Amino acid sequence: MTAATGGRRSDRTRAAILTAARERFAADGYEKATIRAIAADAGIDPAMVMRYYGNKEGLFAVAAQLDLRLPDLAALDRAAIGDTLAGHLFDRWEDDDALVAMLRAGVSNADVLDRLREIFARQVGSAVAAVCPDDPATRAGLVATQALGLALCRYVLRLPPVVGFTREQVVAWLGPTFQRYIVGN
Amino acid sequence: MTAATGGRRSDRTRAAILTAARERFAADGYEKATIRAIAADAGIDPAMVMRYYGNKEGLFAVAAQLDLRLPDLAALDRAAIGDTLAGHLFDRWEDDDALVAMLRAGVSNADVLDRLREIFARQVGSAVAAVCPDDPATRAGLVATQALGLALCRYVLRLPPVVGFTREQVVAWLGPTFQRYIVGN
DNA sequence: CAGTTTGGTCAACGGCTGTTGACTTAGACG
DNA sequence: CGTCTAAGTCAACAGCCGTTGACCAAACTG
Numbered sequence: 372m373t374a375a376t377g378g379r380r381s382d383r384t385r386a387a388i389l390t391a392a393r394e395r396f397a398a399d400g401y402e403k404a405t406i407r408a409i410a411a412d413a414g415i416d417p418a419m420v421m422r423y424y425g426n427k428e429g430l431f432a433v434a435a436q437l438d439l440r441l442p443d444l445a446a447l448d449r450a451a452i453g454d455t456l457a458g459h460l461f462d463r464w465e466d467d468d469a470l471v472a473m474l475r476a477g478v479s480n481a482d483v484l485d486r487l488r489e490i491f492a493r494q495v496g497s498a499v500a501a502v503c504p505d506d507p508a509t510r511a512g513l514v515a516t517q518a519l520g521l522a523l524c525r526y527v528l529r530l531p532p533v534v535g536f537t538r539e540q541v542v543a544w545l546g547p548t549f550q551r552y553i554v555g556n
Numbered sequence: 557m558t559a560a561t562g563g564r565r566s567d568r569t570r571a572a573i574l575t576a577a578r579e580r581f582a583a584d585g586y587e588k589a590t591i592r593a594i595a596a597d598a599g600i601d602p603a604m605v606m607r608y609y610g611n612k613e614g615l616f617a618v619a620a621q622l623d624l625r626l627p628d629l630a631a632l633d634r635a636a637i638g639d640t641l642a643g644h645l646f647d648r649w650e651d652d653d654a655l656v657a658m659l660r661a662g663v664s665n666a667d668v669l670d671r672l673r674e675i676f677a678r679q680v681g682s683a684v685a686a687v688c689p690d691d692p693a694t695r696a697g698l699v700a701t702q703a704l705g706l707a708l709c710r711y712v713l714r715l716p717p718v719v720g721f722t723r724e725q726v727v728a729w730l731g732p733t734f735q736r737y738i739v740g741n
Numbered sequence: 742c743a744g745t746t747t748g749g750t751c752a753a754c755g756g757c758t759g760t761t762g763a764c765t766t767a768g769a770c771g
Numbered sequence: 772c773g774t775c776t777a778a779g780t781c782a783a784c785a786g787c788c789g790t791t792g793a794c795c796a797a798a799c800t801g
Contacts, residue, residue: 545701556729
């Protein structure tokens with residue numbers, strides 16, 4: 372039905388599995404997000420998950436692909452780097468379950484940890500290095516602590532005051548922190 | 557043997573279970589830390605864990621008791637609050653697995669999440685409120701994002717630059733951040 | 742029309758888990 | 772010594788998990 376998309380008949384199923392998987396991994400973590408539950412959410416048989424994604428690890432690898440899409444900090448007004456980064460991360464995480472999924476899953480899965488390390492070393496590290504060649508690794512690490520700390524408290528722990536933060540509050544409070552970590556001292 | 561401690565014979569076993577449990581929960585998270593593995597580490601039978609702690613949840617509840625032992629911020633020189641807090645948290649976490657255990661476990665266990673929320677609402681919230689009655693909930697939330705972000709990156713994700721931070725670096729970089737979050741703006 | 746590929750279902754397997762109850766040993770006490 | 776109790780062992784249960792292979796149905800191809 373509705374061949375309008377032009378894809379093969381199974382593409383809908385693949386997509387349904389992926390959507391259900393992202394939600395389950397983000398909500399329950401890697402271990403508790405069972406293939407049976409994901410398949411049930413997608414309205415199909417668990418065996419289909421194996422057919423299309425090989426095994427649970429393969430499904431997770433596809434479901435938890437994460438691109439922070441960081442802006443080019445070097446192209447910004449130097450004084451606006453911190454605020455821009457804070458706003459960007461806020462926007463990015465508000466509509467993508469992938470990071471929460473990786474945080475929840477990585478906490479108890481060594482492979483996911485490796486990928487998270489690589490993502491932050493590469494994406495955050497290079498973004499920071501582009502504007503501050505002085506000890507970029509330390510600065511990127513500092514940025515990671517504050518950025519991931521926000522994500523942890525807001526989306527995983529769901530601490531009430533942090534859940535209630537508006538975009539403006541995040542920019543106003545965390546922006547200066549990022550600014551100092553990246554170009555300060 | 558060695559009745560020097562004066563405790564009952566079973567106290568050694570209880571303590572061995574607890575020690576093994578803390579390490580396993582911190583290293584593997586709640587789901588992957590199996591009672592069988594904990595019992596093996598402690599050199600006893602899995603059934604003993606049930607006898608002494610009822611069930612897995614009961615064991616975790618005892619193993620993951622967490623007291624941040626925050627200093628009385630009001631008794632400090634107001635300008636030293638941030639640095640003192642940064643140094644204290646660093647010291648506290650370097651020699652207590654409990655927080656890492658709760659972070660790893662809480663990520664996939666609703667009850668643990670409740671306890672983490674309560675701990676930070678009460679301990680961090682009241683410490684902050686003691687020195688800054690102006691919107692203490694928001695300020696405590698901000699402190700939590702930076703503090704837990706450091707713990708996450710250093711002990712769970714083990715991001716290389718963050719793992720390499722010295723106490724002096726943590727105080728120098730995070731101290732001013734805490735200072736601004738607690739008494740700034 | 743027949744035949745072959747694709748999409749999907751079903752029941753089952755082996756393995757690991759938390760948990761239980763019956764059994765055996767060691768210590769304390771009279 | 773005998774007795775009673777606490778401490779510890781052992782084997783097993785039921786349940787859930789990821790994964791598999793045999794089977795069925797639909798749809799495209801000639």
